[in-house]
Amino acid sequence: MTVPALVLRDVSYRYEDAETDALAGVDLSVAPGEWVGVVGPTNAGKSTLCLAAMGLAPHFFGGRLRGTVTVLGRDSLRVPVPERSADVGLLFQNPFTQLSGARERVDEEIGFGPECHGVAPAEVDERVAEAMRLVGLEEQAGRHPLDLSGGQLQRLALAGLLAMRPRLLLLDEPTSQLDPAGTEAIFDVLAALHARGTTIVLVEHRLELLCEVCPRVVAMAGGRVVADGPPARVFNDEAVVAEVGAPVYTRLAHAAGLPAPWPVRLDDAVAAFRRSRA
Amino acid sequence: MARGLSLYAEGESPLHRAHPLTKGVLTLSAIALAFALPSIGWVAGLLAALLALAVVAGVLRRLLAVAVVVLLPITVLLLVVQGLVNPANRTVAIAIGPVALYEEGLAIAALSALRIACLVVATFLLSFTTRPADLAEALVQRGLSPRIGYVIQSALQIIPQTLEAAVRIQDAQRARGLETEGGLPRRARAYLPLLLPLVLSSLVATQERAMALEVRGFGRQVRRISRRVFRDSLAQRLLRWALALSVPAVVGLRLAGWR
Numbered sequence: 001m002t003v004p005a006l007v008l009r010d011v012s013y014r015y016e017d018a019e020t021d022a023l024a025g026v027d028l029s030v031a032p033g034e035w036v037g038v039v040g041p042t043n044a045g046k047s048t049l050c051l052a053a054m055g056l057a058p059h060f061f062g063g064r065l066r067g068t069v070t071v072l073g074r075d076s077l078r079v080p081v082p083e084r085s086a087d088v089g090l091l092f093q094n095p096f097t098q099l100s101g102a103r104e105r106v107d108e109e110i111g112f113g114p115e116c117h118g119v120a121p122a123e124v125d126e127r128v129a130e131a132m133r134l135v136g137l138e139e140q141a142g143r144h145p146l147d148l149s150g151g152q153l154q155r156l157a158l159a160g161l162l163a164m165r166p167r168l169l170l171l172d173e174p175t176s177q178l179d180p181a182g183t184e185a186i187f188d189v190l191a192a193l194h195a196r197g198t199t200i201v202l203v204e205h206r207l208e209l210l211c212e213v214c215p216r217v218v219a220m221a222g223g224r225v226v227a228d229g230p231p232a233r234v235f236n237d238e239a240v241v242a243e244v245g246a247p248v249y250t251r252l253a254h255a256a257g258l259p260a261p262w263p264v265r266l267d268d269a270v271a272a273f274r275r276s277r278a
Numbered sequence: 279m280a281r282g283l284s285l286y287a288e289g290e291s292p293l294h295r296a297h298p299l300t301k302g303v304l305t306l307s308a309i310a311l312a313f314a315l316p317s318i319g320w321v322a323g324l325l326a327a328l329l330a331l332a333v334v335a336g337v338l339r340r341l342l343a344v345a346v347v348v349l350l351p352i353t354v355l356l357l358v359v360q361g362l363v364n365p366a367n368r369t370v371a372i373a374i375g376p377v378a379l380y381e382e383g384l385a386i387a388a389l390s391a392l393r394i395a396c397l398v399v400a401t402f403l404l405s406f407t408t409r410p411a412d413l414a415e416a417l418v419q420r421g422l423s424p425r426i427g428y429v430i431q432s433a434l435q436i437i438p439q440t441l442e443a444a445v446r447i448q449d450a451q452r453a454r455g456l457e458t459e460g461g462l463p464r465r466a467r468a469y470l471p472l473l474l475p476l477v478l479s480s481l482v483a484t485q486e487r488a489m490a491l492e493v494r495g496f497g498r499q500v501r502r503i504s505r506r507v508f509r510d511s512l513a514q515r516l517l518r519w520a521l522a523l524s525v526p527a528v529v530g531l532r533l534a535g536w537r
Contacts (some may be wrong), residue, residue, distance in 0.1 A: 054493065056489055056492070056493075060488075060489055060492060080498075081492040081493065082492055082495045082496060082497045082498035083495075083498055085492070085493050085494060085495045085498075086495065089493065090493045092486060092489070092490065094483075094486060096483075097483050097486035097487045097490060098486075098487075098490040099487075099490075100428075100432070100490075100491065100494070100496075101431075101432040101436055101487060102411065102414075102428050102431035102432045103411065103431075104284070104409060104411055108411075111505060112494060112496075113494035113495050114495075115502060115503070115504065115505060116494060116495035116496045116497075116498055116500075116502065117495045117498060117500060118498075118500035118501050118502055118503055119503070120503055121503055121504070121505040124505050125505065146439075157490075160494060161493070161494070164494070164495065
């Protein structure tokens, strides 16, 4: 039987000194190789979901976690974060703070994680070369990390995780500080990783982008999962849309009076508008 | 974006290629010897040796440019103060009207200035020929805690980045009308609004970086294997021992009465 990549069973989590739960009774299961998009308004619990999956909540933040978080078959509470990082990668919003701050070359920065894991030098070199190729940073190998652009810096942070060959990749709004070209470059890398079988959980507020790439969307609000399914189903539920919003194509089709189901992707929107004109 | 405090520049000299620990031991020994050797002649000889190494490393011009800036005011101050008011002053060397500089004070000032020059030159020599990351890594390979090694390496990059963040915050505040020009009190007041956002942003960045380090396996209890291999040799090992032993030897001789 295939072990799910991520399972949350009735998970509630409250940060230390907080008065409300950041996660409230979350049930979620992600199969290996899936690409799941997570959407929701501010304070929906999206980032906390990633932190709990990584084990940083509660290992790093303290607070109280109820229910069970199982990652690749192992209970989150029983595995220290540095050990878990061999299987699970978490990419944050700000690429700058994800640098080790202790390496002066791009290739050395990418090798920092595997070195911490005690990987043999020859294999570290191999992993670094592979990660650089995956994110397209081979030409920048000898540059100082801080000489890179924002988009390149985020690809470097991603490469640093990929060098550990994670089976599950958690991404918390990885493109929120990037320009369109940088965003596209990151999504191209993610598509390649997904094609190789990496499980991806992507928190993203740009719904149009998310709908183009994720076959499954989890909508969160107030620390709860309010919808879970294909984007076309999630964003055609008016109660869900009222809580988490909808892609611009969906809103446009709705506002134009097109009949449901409303499109969530550009191609579907074009087709729907063409049909309405015919 | 600020890259770090490192003064290292790529080079192919024997000093650049030497094991980082050899250069570290050389620097520490030179500094200790500068303060342990008894006379101007010996300390001047040590300084000459350090400058010869700078020539070998091809960094003499760059080293002199920074060393003179650091040393000139210190040397002038020492010569004037010691020459004028050292309690040992007896023999007038130079008299300009009622003001006299004395030989004894000038000699003491010269010795002190030479010692400080050795310290400065040895430190810059190390900085110009050794990457801080290499030195920290070499120390970790010899048993230094990886956490302490990380602190050494990261501090050199984080300090200038924090200063840069301070400039960015102050620019933003200036754009919103904060007066930062003018007299000293006004400029001092302008720093107060800077403190809170700088401290808060630094704390947030520190927390994020701590998380990011954990997420990359830092702190995992495994035997870490470094990819960096520093070339070492019997000659370098012997040199390190000789340099390290020279310091207690000189101190011993001084205690035995070497003047």
